[in-house]
Amino acid sequence: MSITTQTKxxxxxxxxxxxxxxxxxxxxVNYADRATLSIAGTDVARDLGLDAGQMGLVFSAxxxxxxxxxxxxxxxxxxxxxxxxxxxxxxFWSFFTxxxxxxxxxxxxxxxxxLFILRFMLGFSEAPSFPANARIVAAWFPTKERGTASAxxxxxxxxxxxxxxxxxxxxxYAWGWEHVFTVMGIVGFVLTIIWVKFLHNPNKHPxxxxxxxxxxxxxGAVVDMDAPSAGKRKDGPKWDYVKQMLTxxxxxxxxxxxxxxxxxxxxxxxxxxxxxxxxxxMSILKVGLVASIPALCGFVGGVMGGVxxxxxxxxxxxxxxxxxIPIVLGMLLATSxxxxxYTDNTVIVVALMALAFFGKGFGALGWPVIAxxxxxxxxxxxxxxxxxxxxxxxxxxxxxxGYMVKELHSFNAALIFVGCSALAAMFCYLVVxxxxxxxxxxxx
Numbered sequence: 001m002s003i004t005t006q007t008k009x010x011x012x013x014x015x016x017x018x019x020x021x022x023x024x025x026x027x028x029v030n031y032a033d034r035a036t037l038s039i040a041g042t043d044v045a046r047d048l049g050l051d052a053g054q055m056g057l058v059f060s061a062x063x064x065x066x067x068x069x070x071x072x073x074x075x076x077x078x079x080x081x082x083x084x085x086x087x088x089x090x091x092f093w094s095f096f097t098x099x100x101x102x103x104x105x106x107x108x109x110x111x112x113x114x115l116f117i118l119r120f121m122l123g124f125s126e127a128p129s130f131p132a133n134a135r136i137v138a139a140w141f142p143t144k145e146r147g148t149a150s151a152x153x154x155x156x157x158x159x160x161x162x163x164x165x166x167x168x169x170x171x172x173y174a175w176g177w178e179h180v181f182t183v184m185g186i187v188g189f190v191l192t193i194i195w196v197k198f199l200h201n202p203n204k205h206p207x208x209x210x211x212x213x214x215x216x217x218x219x220g221a222v223v224d225m226d227a228p229s230a231g232k233r234k235d236g237p238k239w240d241y242v243k244q245m246l247t248x249x250x251x252x253x254x255x256x257x258x259x260x261x262x263x264x265x266x267x268x269x270x271x272x273x274x275x276x277x278x279x280x281x282m283s284i285l286k287v288g289l290v291a292s293i294p295a296l297c298g299f300v301g302g303v304m305g306g307v308x309x310x311x312x313x314x315x316x317x318x319x320x321x322x323x324x325i326p327i328v329l330g331m332l333l334a335t336s337x338x339x340x341x342y343t344d345n346t347v348i349v350v351a352l353m354a355l356a357f358f359g360k361g362f363g364a365l366g367w368p369v370i371a372x373x374x375x376x377x378x379x380x381x382x383x384x385x386x387x388x389x390x391x392x393x394x395x396x397x398x399x400x401x402g403y404m405v406k407e408l409h410s411f412n413a414a415l416i417f418v419g420c421s422a423l424a425a426m427f428c429y430l431v432v433x434x435x436x437x438x439x440x441x442x443x444x
Contacts, residue, residue, distance in 0.1 A: 056402020169288015330363020
């Protein structure tokens with residue numbers, strides 16, 4: 001395997017952890033930008049005259065574009081590499097976040113449609129981000145560290161809600177909802193500069209040592225994934241590969257499992273703050289603080305799930321056992337969200353939500369599983385297909401919950417919907433997936 005043409009030190013470095021930290025930061029901003037509208041949603045709906053059904057439609061705009069761009073985004077990653085595609089993605093999603101701060105300047109008749117379009121373009125721009133994360137982790141981390149690494153970048157979604165929910169809630173309360181979007185857009189522009197400066201492929205990174213490169217390569221890292229010599233990359237992956245993935249039982253179980261897990265995520269990203277305001281009577285300032293509690297628990301659960309999975313792997317358990325145990329236990333805990341329907345005590349509601357979000361985080365190991373199972377030739381495309389299935393939930397969940405709330409004037413059915421999604425994810429991994437192993441493609 002050709003690793004690098006430049007001279008590298010024999011002293012072992014740990015550059016992969018710096019790369020992971022950068023991915024974590026960017027992913028946190030990624031999710032914060034998705035959640036901006038949920039935090040500011042009550043004020044936005046009031047100022048623009050939107051009812052619950054219309055808000056559900058605006059929330060879903062992100063999901064439509066995100067879904068449409070998954071396959072093209074994965075293809076672009078496999079053709080042009082993670083760094084280049086991710087740079088453009090980060091810049092443009094920050095740009096469209098920034099522009100949402102100016103929607104209020106439009107007449108009300110056009111403001112709602114403008115907001116829908118900007119949310120659509122946000123989803124369009126963010127589409128390559130998670131497949132790129134999976135590619136970067138597969139390139140930088142050996143198999144025995146991949147579960148923890150993937151869990152850490154995936155847990156950034158909870159970290160984002162924990163850190164940014166109070167900040168965005170305060171911005172909405174003190175300065176107005178417009179500043180939620182402009183501030184987050186500026187943060188994204190700064191991160192774009194950091195990304196370009198510090199993110200490199202393993203075999204091209206100026207600070208990685210030969211010892212670290214040899215270690216991660218020997219452990220299964222695909223260090224030359226984006227090497228220019230990989231001629232296959234110029235032509236892009238064959239569509240027959242997609243057919244093989246979609247006819248493989250293991251992959252279908254993983255794909256559908258991600259859909260149900262993401263249904264839980266999108267409740268928290270869209271309707272959870274509004275649920276606390278409308279159903280529990282909290283102020284937007286209080287919601288910003290309260291919403292951070294389940295998010296922090298989700299963050300802890302997300303990191304612990306990856307650590308436990310890798311610990312089981314190092315203790316000699318099979319990859320199948322090491323990945324499935326945290327997923328099943330986590331989804332079981334996530335069903336506790338249904339119990340919120342049986343209490344009006346705010347403290348108990350927040351505690352149950354925190355337990356559910358901890359469980360969701362603990363069991364959200366879809367990305368490590370994809371890093372373990374994706375065919376080496378099309379890691380980016382496989383991650384994109386996985387994200388297509390997962391992010392159908394970004395359309396279905398906001399619309400379904402919006403319809404339930406509008407028609408039933410209650411969030412009770414919505415919480416049952418979310419809890420049943422956790423049970424369905426358990427079913428996928430217990431019954432459908434079977435043995436977890438890397439899919440070997442049949443070359444035509």
